Amino acid sequence: MTEPRQPEPVAATAPEAGVADAEHRLHPMSWLFVLVAQLRQFIVPLVALLVFGQGDRNGLWPMIGVAVLALLSLWQYFTYRYGMVDDALVVRSGLLERSLRVIPFARIHNVALKQTLLHRLFGVAEVRLESAGGNKPEAEMRVLKLDDALALERLVRQRGRAPDAGVAVAAADGDAVLLQMSLGEVLRLGLVSNRGLILVAAAFGGISQFNAELLPDLFERWGDMLFGWAGEHQFGVVEFALAAVTLVLLVELMLCLLSIALALLQFYGFRLSEHGRRLTVERGLLARWRTSASRRRIQAWTLREGVRHRWLGRQSLEVDTAVAEDHNRHRALREVAPIATPAQCTGLIEYLLPRAQWTALDWRQLPAxxxxxxxxxxxxxxxxxxxxxxxxxxxxxxxxxxxxxxxxxxxxxxTARAAWALGDEVVAVREGWLRRHWRFAEIDKLQALQLSRNPIDRRCGTATVWLDTAGAGTMAPPLRVRFLPLAEAEALYARLSQELARRPLRW
The missing domain is CATH 4.10.860 (DNA Excision Repair, Uvrb; Chain A)
Incomplete structure (x- = not known):
């Protein structure tokens, strides 16, 4: 596959020459959403001034701060413009200090639309246009009418397409649905995800930051109360064991219910669809997220299967996409199949990576x-x-x-399950026992190779081959082949190096 066509540079003077399409403003209520976002950042000092400044003039400072933020929000609405020039998006902002950004559509790797409950009430959406590099999105629009946001997404999808040489890409009239999760599947996702435990751990960490003595005191009081009640009823060893098991089951039940609630909020109405060569995911109950990315931007894949997955006959399929690394990375396209049957996950892999021949890979086990x-x-x-x-x-x-x-x-x-495979188009590793995962990537998407040997490797005559791709998440398992005999590791490293040298790097 050849390298995507690079966009032609767009002159900054093009908008002045009248080439640009009609410029568009943000939604008239955008100032309200910008104000809410800014208040969210300053809510702690504002509340502190309001509470501790009562009875003197300090109580007026919060109102002055809110007024200033409101004026800044209105200023952004009146000075923000966007329009199209050839194959680029032009964004103007500012009046005293003006800013002009020309963003080629081919540079936009991910289009993310967010609708909170407030957005849905006003029929608007927040739009983020993200690229593979940088710490900030290429453009962030708060907010557009939903129809305008969807129209901008379609425009990026159409004008940003860079087909391979000699391959005709036919634009479909509508989206082809690849996976749609029912309510039952969302409930199963809540059972296997353990998201409730993560939320509880985060809550404990947040409480500890404000009051380090609160949690130990609570646990001590609960312990005294429980052991005191058990002592009054003269519990023996069997009763204590049954009480401990009951307590563990109750905690597990509460965590499961919390995980199910979080899964409903985040993944209700999940739908994976394809338009041309672009994938789009929609999800969310109260707040709706819609994010899309080109298939060629997918860098690596992760297929997961935990104990509860196997009980329910399900797997999860995730991808790493080359988008900006920032605190809003969770909006990027990641869950291709949050939960699905093994047949559905295999079908998605074979459809989205037809040349990988996933089911025909020759897996080689690690030395026993x-x-x-x-x-x-x-x-x-x-x-x-x-x-x-x-x-x-x-x-x-x-x-x-x-x-x-x-x-x-x-x-x-x-060790009995660990294996690796190298095909004509893909390299893959398989690890885990109770919690299993398959990690794989197209050879064209590899960014770097590394052959490493620690002191134990040198003693045992082994080595590890590390494979690096762009966009890898912090929670994604590493793509590596461990404990290989030195000669085999060097042969794998040499073959991959030759393949990367003769193939152009694809993003």
Whole structure:
């Protein structure tokens, strides 16, 4: 596949020459949404001034601050313009200090539309145009009418298409739906996602920042109350065990219900569709997200399967896209199939990566004797925990050593499943036992290769091949082939290097 056509440079004077389409303004109520976003950032100091400044003139400062923010919001509405010039988007802003940005459509990698409940009430949407590099989006429009936002997305989709040489790309009249999640699938996603545990952990961390003594005091009071109640009823060993199991089940039930609620809010009405060679995802119950990206912007793939996935006969498919790294990265196209059957996930991979021949890959297992390399990291923390508990708790400390046989068994199972594959168009790794994942990428999308050897590798005559792609998320598993014999690792590294040298890098 040849390298995408690079856009022609657009002269900054084009808008003045009358080439541009009619310029457009933001929605008349955009100042309200900008004001709300700014108040969100300054809400803590404003509330502090309002609460602690009562009874004197300091109480007026919050109102003055709100008035200033409102004027700035109105200023942005009256000075912000956007229009089209050939194959580029032109954005003007400012009056005293003017800014003119010319953004080629081919440079826009992701179009994200967000609708909160307030947006939906006014029939508007926030639009973000993102590229592969930089810490900020290429353009952020707060806010446009929903019809105007969808029209801008269609325009980027049509004018930003860069087909391969000799390949005709036919624009479909409508979106082709590739996956649509029913309510039952969203509920299953809540059961397997453990998002409730993440939210609770974040809440505990936030509370600890404001009051470090609050959580220990609460746990101490709850412990005294529970053990006091158990002592009054003269609980024995069996009763304590049943009470502990019941408490764990209740906590797990609460976390599951919280995870289901979060899944409903984030993924209700999930739909994956394709228009031409661009993928679009819509999701959300109260707030709606709509994000789209070109298929050629997908850098790597991750297929996940946890224990609960297998109980329900489901898998999850995610992708890494080359978009700007910022605090709003969660809006980028990531979940291609948040939860689906294995057949649906395989069908999506074969449809979106037809040349990868996913089901025909020749998987090569890692050396069976390398299991102890996965077991070795368990020793330091187990020995440290044993020493600490023995020092403080006496005879209970050595019980921690019971973890070592289990970790050895787990390491053997993980090694038995670990494998890698190299096809004509894709390189893939398979790891995990209880929580399994498949990580793969097109060879054309690899950014860098690295052959590394630590002291244990040099002692054992092995090496690890690291494969780097753009847009990898912080939670994505690494794309690497571990514990290979040195000769095999060098052969893999040489072959991939030759393939990258003769193929153009594709974004």
């Amino acid at each position: 004797g390398s299991w102890w390399r996965l077991w070795l990291p368990s020793w330091p923390w187990v020995l440290a925990a044993t020493a600490v508990l023995t020092w403080n708790g006496g005879s209970w400390g050595p019980l921690v050593l019971a973890w070592l046989p289990w970790s050895a068994y787990k390491a053997r199972r993980r």
